[in-house]
Amino acid sequence: MKKKKYTRREFIKQNSLAGGAFLTLGATSSLFAGGVKKSDTPAILGGPAVRSNGWPSWPIWNPETDEKQVLEVLRSGVWSRSKTVAEFEQKWAETVGAKRCLTTVNGTNALVCSLANLDIGFGDEVIVPPYTFIATVQAILLNGAMPVFVDTDRETFQIDAEKIEGKITSRTKAILPVHIYGLPADMTRIMEIAGKHDLVVVEDACQAWLAEVGHQQVGTFGNAGCYSFQNSKNLPMGEGGAIVSNDEEFMDRCYSYHNLGGSYGSVSGAPGAGRLMLGNKLRLSEYQAAIGLAQLERLEDQTRRRSENAAYLKSQIKDIPGIAPYKLYNDVTRAVFHLFPFRYQKEEFKGLSRATFLKALRAEGIPNGDGYSTLNNQPYLEHALSTKNFQQVYPSHMLDFDNFLERNQCPENDKLCNEEAVRLSQWMLLGNRSDMDDIATAIEKIYNSAEKIKQSIS
16 A cells, blocks of 8 residues: 655644654654643743744844944944945945935835935825825824825735725825845835826835846835835844935935925025925935945845745745745845844634743743734824824814724734734854754644643643
8 A cells, every 4th residue: 555645734633643653652842843742831831942042133243344344334423424425325326226225213214215306295095005104104193194094915925916996095195115134025016006097106124125027126116215224124234214216406405404494406596595304314324325335235145045034934824724824926036134024924823822832932932023013004094094184184074083993993903913924033044954843843743732822731
């Protein structure tokens, strides 16, 4: 009789259902990343943790290679925007393949500045995903525009591009896609829609340094691309942000705006005319740029390592029942993994809640998080709609919060946020393959003992 060959998913599930008989009868355990057995007691129930070692620290700083330019800047006394900032901007534009780059104090204000200088403001609507960091939506509101939420494609964690056109109205002026976690959004389809409806596109690439679609870097498809260099980011400088674009006049306006409306390039007036446009003060400091230049030297190598480890980890956990790793769109040629996401489906884990699963995973020495909360129904939105400027510009039916909630329902995103999403930090992906095996082994241990954990914790 021909012996049946089991996939990893089938093997794990059958072993769980058979009470470990497959292993105890001598079947190979090579399908398990760490050779985990059903008899292994999860750490949450008092057993030994899979991992007692720590993880790579972040941010990385090498005094021998990183401090020279920073110290030169500090000792120069020239700390506000000057040559070092300009050097970083030039190198970042070259790195992502854009004509121009402008740095800002953070990624949030890169978005604010971009929207403002694409003339997006009061009375306008901006298409945005609900699965993102709150700064994406705040930037829209701070310019006086109305966010319009389009539901999430749960498999990719990105805005569902096929649902965008159903949300376009006469007020719609822009699409603000977010390449969340460093996984590119469906830019091919988004740019088709934008072209069809004459909409501007501002890409939130604040977590997507070097990510690509069709070998073109995200952030360079739309009218503007925005980045963040906050301390947890893959290119950290404490705080910082950047705008890139091939539109010279737009970048001149952004420069003027970020420098209190001063004259710059095509934004010019008669000598002595003073400030020429409404602006803000968003200038990056010289020592932040020096830190960024040091970090930029190793970004490519770190990105490659994260991508390799992410692909390996995905291969190790994709067949565990109830674990659904991220999916990439077909034309994505590079994802960069600010975070490694997967979906947890409790039905396959004997109904074990996501919160308990995450707690059990942490007990095994695997730090984790549950992703973002729903952004389309929080009090900050009601507060914005009740402010004086919004009240003066928008009709009453658009300001009614119950009406707003009804218009902006995102059931797929609700499920992702409230039940499924799990994420692992980017610095974990800077480890080695045995570190990735530890993650897979920990998940398998929890899967094999899900019923015991559920009974013990509940």
